[in-house]
Amino acid sequence: MRRIATLFSTTFLMGWALVTASEAAEPLKVGFMTVRSGALAAGGRQMEEGLQLCIDAHRGEMAGRKIQIITADTAGQPAVTKTKAQELIERDGAQVLIGPLAAFEALAIDDYIRQTKTPIISPSAAAEDLTQRKPNPWFVRAVGTSAQAHHPLGEYAAKELHYKRIAIVADDFAFGHEIAAGFQRTFEQNGGKVIQKLWSPLNAAEYGTYISQIDPNADAVFAAFAGGNGIKFLGEYKNYGMQKPILGAMTTVDEGILKRMGDEALGVISAGWYSAAIDTPANKKFVEAVRKSYGADPGYYTVGAYMACQFLNNALEQVKGDISDKAAFMKALRNVNIPESPYGQVKLDQYGQPILDIAIRKVERKDGKLQNTVIKTYPAVSQFWTYKPEEFLKSPVYSRDWTPVK
Amino acid sequence: MNFWVIQGLNGLAFGSLLFILASGFSLIFGLMRIVNLSHGAYFMLGAYVGLSAIDAGVSFWVAILIGGLAISVLGAIIERFILRRLSGQPLAQVLVTLGIAFIIADACVWIWTGDPRPVPMPRELAGAFRVQQLAFPIYRLFVIGVAFTLAATLWFLLERSRLGAMIRAGVDDLSMARAMGIRTSLLFPVVFCLGSALAGAGGVLAGPILSVYPGLDTDMLPLALVVVILGGIGSLLGAFIGSLIIGFIYSYGQALFPDLAYVILFLPMVLVLTLRPTGLFGRQAI
Numbered sequence: 001m002r003r004i005a006t007l008f009s010t011t012f013l014m015g016w017a018l019v020t021a022s023e024a025a026e027p028l029k030v031g032f033m034t035v036r037s038g039a040l041a042a043g044g045r046q047m048e049e050g051l052q053l054c055i056d057a058h059r060g061e062m063a064g065r066k067i068q069i070i071t072a073d074t075a076g077q078p079a080v081t082k083t084k085a086q087e088l089i090e091r092d093g094a095q096v097l098i099g100p101l102a103a104f105e106a107l108a109i110d111d112y113i114r115q116t117k118t119p120i121i122s123p124s125a126a127a128e129d130l131t132q133r134k135p136n137p138w139f140v141r142a143v144g145t146s147a148q149a150h151h152p153l154g155e156y157a158a159k160e161l162h163y164k165r166i167a168i169v170a171d172d173f174a175f176g177h178e179i180a181a182g183f184q185r186t187f188e189q190n191g192g193k194v195i196q197k198l199w200s201p202l203n204a205a206e207y208g209t210y211i212s213q214i215d216p217n218a219d220a221v222f223a224a225f226a227g228g229n230g231i232k233f234l235g236e237y238k239n240y241g242m243q244k245p246i247l248g249a250m251t252t253v254d255e256g257i258l259k260r261m262g263d264e265a266l267g268v269i270s271a272g273w274y275s276a277a278i279d280t281p282a283n284k285k286f287v288e289a290v291r292k293s294y295g296a297d298p299g300y301y302t303v304g305a306y307m308a309c310q311f312l313n314n315a316l317e318q319v320k321g322d323i324s325d326k327a328a329f330m331k332a333l334r335n336v337n338i339p340e341s342p343y344g345q346v347k348l349d350q351y352g353q354p355i356l357d358i359a360i361r362k363v364e365r366k367d368g369k370l371q372n373t374v375i376k377t378y379p380a381v382s383q384f385w386t387y388k389p390e391e392f393l394k395s396p397v398y399s400r401d402w403t404p405v406k
Numbered sequence: 407m408n409f410w411v412i413q414g415l416n417g418l419a420f421g422s423l424l425f426i427l428a429s430g431f432s433l434i435f436g437l438m439r440i441v442n443l444s445h446g447a448y449f450m451l452g453a454y455v456g457l458s459a460i461d462a463g464v465s466f467w468v469a470i471l472i473g474g475l476a477i478s479v480l481g482a483i484i485e486r487f488i489l490r491r492l493s494g495q496p497l498a499q500v501l502v503t504l505g506i507a508f509i510i511a512d513a514c515v516w517i518w519t520g521d522p523r524p525v526p527m528p529r530e531l532a533g534a535f536r537v538q539q540l541a542f543p544i545y546r547l548f549v550i551g552v553a554f555t556l557a558a559t560l561w562f563l564l565e566r567s568r569l570g571a572m573i574r575a576g577v578d579d580l581s582m583a584r585a586m587g588i589r590t591s592l593l594f595p596v597v598f599c600l601g602s603a604l605a606g607a608g609g610v611l612a613g614p615i616l617s618v619y620p621g622l623d624t625d626m627l628p629l630a631l632v633v634v635i636l637g638g639i640g641s642l643l644g645a646f647i648g649s650l651i652i653g654f655i656y657s658y659g660q661a662l663f664p665d666l667a668y669v670i671l672f673l674p675m676v677l678v679l680t681l682r683p684t685g686l687f688g689r690q691a692i
Contacts, residue, residue: 037512039621041520200660201667203625206615208416208546209657212409228522228619235524235617241534241541260523 027066028323030312031088033074033081033099039227040076043101043301046256047123049294050305051098054313057289062313063321074100078108085109089116095323096121098308101301103127103174106139113138119323119330123308124301128178129397131353131383140333140352142308143300144273144383146175147182147398149250150224151385152358152378153271154186157247160376161269163187163219165195166247169210169233170224172199172400179224179249181398186385188403197405202226207233211240224249231257234264245269253363255299258370265370268363273356273381274303274343275372282340297371303342311336345380353383408539413657419546421653422553423615426608427626428633428645429560430601436577436640437597439496440489443503445605446627447510452477452606453618454518457525466528470610477606478599485598490591511623520620525613545614552611556604557646564642573597577640632675638688647686 032051035044051069060067070092072084081100088094097113097120100106106125113120114136122130122141131141157163166187170176176199184194196215200207211233214221221244223233230252237246250272253265276287276297286306290298298306311333316323318332336354338346344357358381361372384392396402431445456473460466484506492498527545534541564570575583576590584590609618616622633652637644651674659670678685 037515039520039619041515041620042522043520045520199664203621205625205629205656206420208419208543208615209413209660212412212416213661228617231522231524232615232617236543236615239532239534239543239545241536257522260521262524262526 027068028062028096028316028321029068029070029092029094031085031092031094031097031099032069032071033084033088033097033101033105034071035076035101036073038075038077040101042256043124043227044073044076046299046301047099047101047305049290050123050298050302050307051309053286053289053293053302054306054309058313063316063319065316065321070094072099074105076102076105078102078104081105082108082112085112089118094118096312098123098305098312100125103130106130110134110136110139117326119326119333121308121311121333123305126178127174128383131351133393133397135351138330140311140336140348141354142311143304143354144250144356144358145353146178147385148353148356148381148383149271149273149358150179150183151186152381153247153269153360154183154188154192155190156269156271156360156376157183157220157222158187158190158192161220161245163192165193165215165218166220166222167196167198167214167218168194168222168224169198169200169207169214170222170249171202171226171229173202173226174399175226175251176202176224177400178398180222181403182385183222183224184403184405194405199400200229202229204229204232207236208240211237211242214242214244218244220245220247222247222249223252226251228257230254231260234261234268238264250274251300253361253372255297255372256301258299258363258372259296261370265363266365269375270361270363270372271358272300272361272372273354273358274300275359275361275374277361277366277371277373278342278344278359279374280340280342280344282344283342286342297369298342307341307343307346310338310341314338349382349389351383351389355380355382357381409661411540412542413661414654415542415546415550417654417657418550418650419615419653420656421650422550423608423612424629424633424652425553425646425649426556426604426611428630428637428649429556429642430604430608431630432634432637432640432642432645433573433597434601435634437573437580438489438594439580440499440503441496441631442601443500443627444484444507444510445503445601445630446623446625447507448477448481448602448605449609449612449626450618450623451480451510451514452609453525453613453616453622454514454523454609455606456610456613457518457523457618460526466526466610470607473610474603474607477609478603480606481602482595482599485595489598490594507623507627511620515620518618522617522619524617525610527614549611549615553649557642560642569596629671632672635675635685636678638685641685641687644685644687 034047074081074084101124103125126146128145168180170180198210200210246268248268248270253268253270255276314336315332323329346354358378359374360376362375364373434442452473455476456469459469459472531545531548535544572588633648637648660667
């Protein structure tokens with residue numbers, strides 16, 4: 001009993017000593033929610049790489065304060081994410097959060113973030129309503145919304161590719177629904193028509209049944225997939241004797257999986273707020289750094305986490321490293337303005353969503369490697385595209401049945 | 407007309423993949439009474455091993471052999487050192503196989519990173535086979551051929567060989583088979599290795615269609631379970647017919663009733679469990 005008591009007091013003293021030491025150095029504690037196990041682990045690893053790169057670029061210090069990253073593995077499961085967020089904030093004393101990876105994870109901690117008033121920067125979750133109909137005052141996003149890049153793609157398909165009829169095949173979950181709906185809206189507004197929408201389950205074992213159903217009258221196919229599904233779909237597509245050109249969502253041919261693809265991906269036209277092939281000095285420097293450290297091109301997750309961390313830096317500089325006034329820090333986060341980044345110039349709208357340059361990209365082979373060559377850029381695209389925010393927000397959030405196939 | 411033919415072929419091809427996966431599962435389940443919940447993980451691990459073999463410059467065909475062999479060795483080790491110690495405790499065995507499945511899944515993320523990977527298909531089988539308006543992937547036709555050959559081979563093994571007779575005796579009545587002098591302790595590792603090998607080789611074979619990714623194991627395992635429950639425990643014919651039924655339901659169901667894809671897939675299982683708990687071709691285990 002006495003031994004236990006001694007043990008307790010020693011631990012307590014050690015803990016106390018640690019606390020005082022850390023107060024003296026005053027590092028800023030950033031809780032980072034990533035995924036290291038399960039189906040989303042690849043994206044999680046790329047996020048960690050992007051974040052590390054940014055921290056290294058700042059030599060672990062922002063606005064004169066040491067940055068201490070506390071990493072938690074959410075396994076990509078919303079229930080675990082909630083627990084990890086609580087651990088990070090209540091046990092580890094995280095003052096800012098970066099993460100989580102998936103939209104349903106972000107939704108799972110939405111209420112908790114509001115209760116604890118913890119600033120959180122999303123490096124990946126794209127669900128529209130997080131910055132639209134249900135904005136969280138403590139939330140900003142460092143990436144585009146689901147439809148943000150696909151509004152321009154719809155217009156491009158109609159106006160410049162002159163497609164009249166398009167069949168959509170998309171993952172049957174919110175991300176796929178939102179991408180498909182955004183694309184359809186602008187495509188049809190410019191005279192095109194979506195003649196078919198096929199929803200394949202997120203964990204569809206194979207795509208043969210869907211490829212066989214594609215309407216022969218379609219001029220092209222818009223394939224909106226997340227995770228590794230793009231690999232499966234494109235791999236099978238040509239083997240079914242299909243010749244129709246393919247348009248892709250940003251994640252269908254994301255650099256994270258493009259490196260695993262072969263000739264089947266050539267010629268796919270997609271849209272995104274990022275491509276590793278964007279030809280600016282800021283991006284070239286970033287891509288070089290990623291290649292040097294990790295031997296691969298950066299994609300969606302790498303650049304998302306990198307930018308989330310740059311957002312943090314930008315906001316910290318505005319408040320000179322002092323985040324004791326959370327409201328002021330939050331205001332700074334929403335006021336982030338980064339003139340040069342891998343994305344190009346980044347500013348936020350009043351909903352906490354970045355206004356981004358959108359690249360129309362085409363998969364080409366260069367130096368023996370596949371890349372998303374930029375063929376056109378739509379500058380400063382808002383999450384509301386060219387619509388008035390008030391009117392945009394009046395219609396329901398994009399879903400499986402909205403916009404409907406007429 | 408085209409629709410029915412193409413989706414029929416799709417169903418046949420997917421059913422064929424399911425049979426390759428489920429035959430081993432059914433054999434193990436039938437004889438050893440173990441619901442081997444790591445079977446999906448064996449399938450995934452086999453695909454990864456095959457992929458690494460291909461990366462190392464080996465041909466696709468050799469990669470299938472390597473995948474099968476590697477997983478049968480793993481199966482032998484697990485059977486000898488873990489499952490055998492727990493013999494007679496079915497619940498403990500099931501839980502252990504579930505634990506092994508988790509370990510394999512995380513080991514795969516660790517070794518092969520979490521990147522989804524396509525398994526390159528052999529060049530000679532790429533492309534589409536065309537008849538008039540119809541186009542169907544040659545590789546899938548090949549998979550259908552493999553499944554039917556495998557079914558015939560396994561049937562011959564079980565129905566016509568001495569080993570098969572011993573296995574059938576064990577499936578029907580384990581204690582009586584023992585009493586008759588059949589050394590089931592020797593039979594178990596043989597069947598477990600064979601089942602594991604089928605899972606491993608099947609993973610490589612399915613690779614060009616399914617690709618390999620973390621989660622492949624948990625996507626496939628429920629399908630194997632459905633097939634075996636539908637067809638009947640330990641029945642090869644049951645696994646074969648069950649696979650084809652599920653394959654057809656999968657392709658026609660997803661095309662005709664896309665909103666009900668999963669209901670349709672699991673509905674027959676519920677019906678069979680209610681109306682004929684031993685499955686379509688299963689016999690009452692004693």
